[in-house]
Amino acid sequence: MEIENPLEILKITVSAATPVVLFALGVLINNSIKKSERSTSLRSEIYKLIGGDLNDIYSFTSHLLASGKNSAHLA
Structure with missing residues (x-):
């Protein structure tokens, strides 16, 4: 098979x-x-460990x- 046309060479290469x-x-x-699934799983495990404490801190x-804010209005 002899290919002389550069366009044919390009077609075959592509x-x-x-x-x-x-x-x-x-x-x-x-x-x-x-990788995303592992990251999500790890994030979930970490939250299971510290979730309660984070809620206490937030509260x-x-x-x-x-x-x-309430005491500032009273002053």
């Missing part, structure tokens, strides 16, 4: 490269999704801020 590029993109996307600071 035809051969397309599956390789699509495979590489698929692998990259799959790895990204798995305490909210109470202090609310108390401070």
Whole structure:
């Protein structure tokens, strides 16, 4: 098979490269999704450990801020 036309060479090159590029993109996307899932799982585990304490801290600071606003109006 003799190819003399540069356009034909380009067509064959693109035809051969397309599956390789699509495979590489698929692998990259799959790895990204798995990394995101691990991150979400880790975040969930951390919140299970400290969630109650965070709620206590939030409630305490909210109470202090609310108390401070009320006392400022009384002065």
